Amino acid sequence: MDAKTKLCAVIGNPIGHSLSPQIHNAAFAELRLNFAYVAFQVEDVAAAMAGVRGLGIVGLSITIPHKVTSMAEMDQVDPVAQGIGCINTVHNVDGKLVGYNTDGLGAMNSLLEAGCKLDGSKVLVLGSGGAARAIAVTLAHKCELNSMTILGVIKDEREKLAQDVAAGTEAPVVNDDVNEETLAEHVPSSDVIIHCTPIGMHPKTDDTLVPEDLFREGQTVFDAVYNPLETVLLKQASAKKCRTIRGMEMFVRQAVAQFELWTGETAPYDVMAKVVRDALESKA
Amino acid sequence: MDAKTKLCAVIGNPIGHSLSPQIHNAAFAELRLNFAYVAFQVEDVAAAMAGVRGLGIVGLSITIPHKVTSMAEMDQVDPVAQGIGCINTVHNVDGKLVGYNTDGLGAMNSLLEAGCKLDGSKVLVLGSGGAARAIAVTLAHKCELNSMTILGVIKDEREKLAQDVAAGTEAPVVNDDVNEETLAEHVPSSDVIIHCTPIGMHPKTDDTLVPEDLFREGQTVFDAVYNPLETVLLKQASAKKCRTIRGMEMFVRQAVAQFELWTGETAPYDVMAKVVRDALESKA
Numbered sequence: 001m002d003a004k005t006k007l008c009a010v011i012g013n014p015i016g017h018s019l020s021p022q023i024h025n026a027a028f029a030e031l032r033l034n035f036a037y038v039a040f041q042v043e044d045v046a047a048a049m050a051g052v053r054g055l056g057i058v059g060l061s062i063t064i065p066h067k068v069t070s071m072a073e074m075d076q077v078d079p080v081a082q083g084i085g086c087i088n089t090v091h092n093v094d095g096k097l098v099g100y101n102t103d104g105l106g107a108m109n110s111l112l113e114a115g116c117k118l119d120g121s122k123v124l125v126l127g128s129g130g131a132a133r134a135i136a137v138t139l140a141h142k143c144e145l146n147s148m149t150i151l152g153v154i155k156d157e158r159e160k161l162a163q164d165v166a167a168g169t170e171a172p173v174v175n176d177d178v179n180e181e182t183l184a185e186h187v188p189s190s191d192v193i194i195h196c197t198p199i200g201m202h203p204k205t206d207d208t209l210v211p212e213d214l215f216r217e218g219q220t221v222f223d224a225v226y227n228p229l230e231t232v233l234l235k236q237a238s239a240k241k242c243r244t245i246r247g248m249e250m251f252v253r254q255a256v257a258q259f260e261l262w263t264g265e266t267a268p269y270d271v272m273a274k275v276v277r278d279a280l281e282s283k284a
Numbered sequence: 285m286d287a288k289t290k291l292c293a294v295i296g297n298p299i300g301h302s303l304s305p306q307i308h309n310a311a312f313a314e315l316r317l318n319f320a321y322v323a324f325q326v327e328d329v330a331a332a333m334a335g336v337r338g339l340g341i342v343g344l345s346i347t348i349p350h351k352v353t354s355m356a357e358m359d360q361v362d363p364v365a366q367g368i369g370c371i372n373t374v375h376n377v378d379g380k381l382v383g384y385n386t387d388g389l390g391a392m393n394s395l396l397e398a399g400c401k402l403d404g405s406k407v408l409v410l411g412s413g414g415a416a417r418a419i420a421v422t423l424a425h426k427c428e429l430n431s432m433t434i435l436g437v438i439k440d441e442r443e444k445l446a447q448d449v450a451a452g453t454e455a456p457v458v459n460d461d462v463n464e465e466t467l468a469e470h471v472p473s474s475d476v477i478i479h480c481t482p483i484g485m486h487p488k489t490d491d492t493l494v495p496e497d498l499f500r501e502g503q504t505v506f507d508a509v510y511n512p513l514e515t516v517l518l519k520q521a522s523a524k525k526c527r528t529i530r531g532m533e534m535f536v537r538q539a540v541a542q543f544e545l546w547t548g549e550t551a552p553y554d555v556m557a558k559v560v561r562d563a564l565e566s567k568a
Contacts, residue, residue: 001309003294003302003323009339010287018287025285036320039287040339051335055293055324 006035007055008262011042011070012063020061023255023275030268042066049073052092059262060090061255067130074099083137083168086130089258100261103131104138106254107194107222113253114245116192116220118143124186126178126209127196128152128161131224131250135194136161140168147171149186151178152197178209187214193237196224200231208232215240223247229280252276290319291339292546295326295354296347304345307539307559314552326350333357336376343546344374345539351414358383367421367452370414373542384545387415388422390538391478391506394529397537400476400504402427408470410462410493411480412436412445415508419478419534420445424452431455433470435462436481462493471498477521480508484515492516499524507531513564536560 010020016039024037035058042048045066052060062070067086071077074090077099081087087099111118123145125136136150148165150173152158162175176182178197187193187210199209205228215221221237226247234244252273259267294304300323308321319342326332329350336344346354351370355361358374361383365371371383395402407429409420420434432449434457436442446459460466462481471477471494483493489512499505505521510531518528536557543551 001320001322002305003300005305005322007322007324011339016287021286021289036285036322038285038289038291038320040291042339044338047334047338049338050331051338051341054328054331054333054335055295055326055339057324057335 001036002034004034006058008035008037008059008061009057010037010039010061010063011045011048011066012039013041013043013065015039015041015063018063019276019279020255022279023252023272024259026271026275027259027268028263030271031263031265033263033265035263045070046073049097052090052097053095056092056095058092059258060092061258062088062090071099073097080104080138080141080168083141083164084134085164088254089261091261101134101138102254102257102261103134103250104136105142105257106250106252107135107224108138108142109253109257110245110249111192111220111222114220114243114249116243116245118145118192120144120146121191122146122189123148123192123194124190125150125194125196126152128154128158129196132194132196133161133164135196135224136165137168140165140171140173145169145171146191148173149190150175151182151186153178180211183210183214188216190219192220192222194222194224195233198225200233201225202227206232208236210236212236212240215242217241219243220245222250224250226251227280229277248273248276248280285320286318288318290342292319292321292343292345293341294321294323294345294347295329295332295350296323297325297327297349299323299325299347302347303560303563304539306563307536307556308543310555310559311543311552312547314555315547315549317547317549319547329354330357333381336374336381337379340376340379342376343542344376345542346372346374355383357381364388364422364425364452367425367448368418369448372538373545375545385418385422386538386541386545387418387534388420389426389541390534390536391419391508392422392426393537393541394533395476395504395506398504398527398529398533400527400529402429402476404428404430405475406430406473407432407476407478408474409434409478409480410436411508412438412442413480416478416480417445417448419480419508420449421452424449424455424457429453429455430475432457433474434459435466435470437462464495467494467498472500474503476504476506478506478508479517482509484517485509486511490516492520494520496520496524499526501525503527504529506534508534510535511564511567513561532557532560532564
């Protein structure tokens, strides 16, 4: 680090357990880029953004509780992030702050890198919270889907999400309650199943939302849950010869997308994934 | 670096050639402190200080052109820095920004560490610019001098400095033009001679302000010029068996004082001095 080192950072509150500094610093080191990445515990987002401008910080990751409120501080917000309704990334381009959301991109790229075809596919999203929203809206904007179905227990949230998804795609968008019947109707007929509820997350790792016998060979199943690394849902889907993708992948690839925005370089995926895997395995 | 890393930085404009990141990062590494130090090129000091507050940056070094204007952004300014009229250091204490000036401290501690006695001494300061001001005011506040004499070519600046020095000490403070006569009068009778004019600085390294035969054995001679590392002034003083102190020492020890403010730890002087020496030698 010297006087030409460019700074990136994550802001959130609390922030002391964020993995982002290790992930990005490992990637900067791998490519010998003169960048560094720190974490700031921030209460006042407007003051933090004034700081990003005033100090010339190049890139920011934004995490809870600032993903929505920080949008108002941007000079420009990417249309996908606007559709999602929050940002997780800021790129400071010569003093102009541009907001992005790479969470959905992280999931989308995880699917594509695993060989999953999204254009022309019937996509089923389970859940309607933050992760579901980021993924569903991103896929709507970025892919030519055949259809999207959203199943969730919170009616208002689910309907609002379906509406925002529909604004970004010409594909039909359906939403419904999530229960035995709707799962039995939609899981077998979907090409891509994206699980975004907390079911199966540590410590209740034996739970799963989807009955095993609904999976069909050749489907792609993604689980946003990343602790444990391989959930019961993924194990069962795998046993049914589905292509499975771990939540960890999304987490790594949202960081990959940030890194590439800030540096203009191709991110060293393997190095970044190793940091995340090592951290999650040491927790497990 | 992880999510608990504390950030310090230097602000200035331009800033790309600052050595401060290497000096402080080497010191943090030596003591295995979870701190990092970067440089920010800053135009708007108020915005930068808003950033320091908003992001919770722990410590700042301040350099040209922001040393004066940044004072207005502080919650509190150390009395010595107030007397000097500018700050080179900010310590963020739980959101309260406290301004200090460690430039004069750097010179004072260089003198003391070299074994020079300041209490009871007759001190001669040559020059009345920024370095002279920082050193003279600091010595006035921090030591029990016998007297201080300031010789300089810019009458207004010199008189203002003498006034500000007098406000911090009960010792008599004299100021006069710098010329053959005043040098012949004051150099031989002083215990400590502090040279703060640019004479002798690269590239005109053969120049010196003080005729060699005015030095007396046992005097202490400090030269704020640090390029070259050993000026003609210091070589001649050394030949006359004076104790000599290089400008590099002041530069290292102003950073030492900053480091100790921010971290609460004793700074690793040797490590910091090596960074500065290596950089100055590679330039020479």
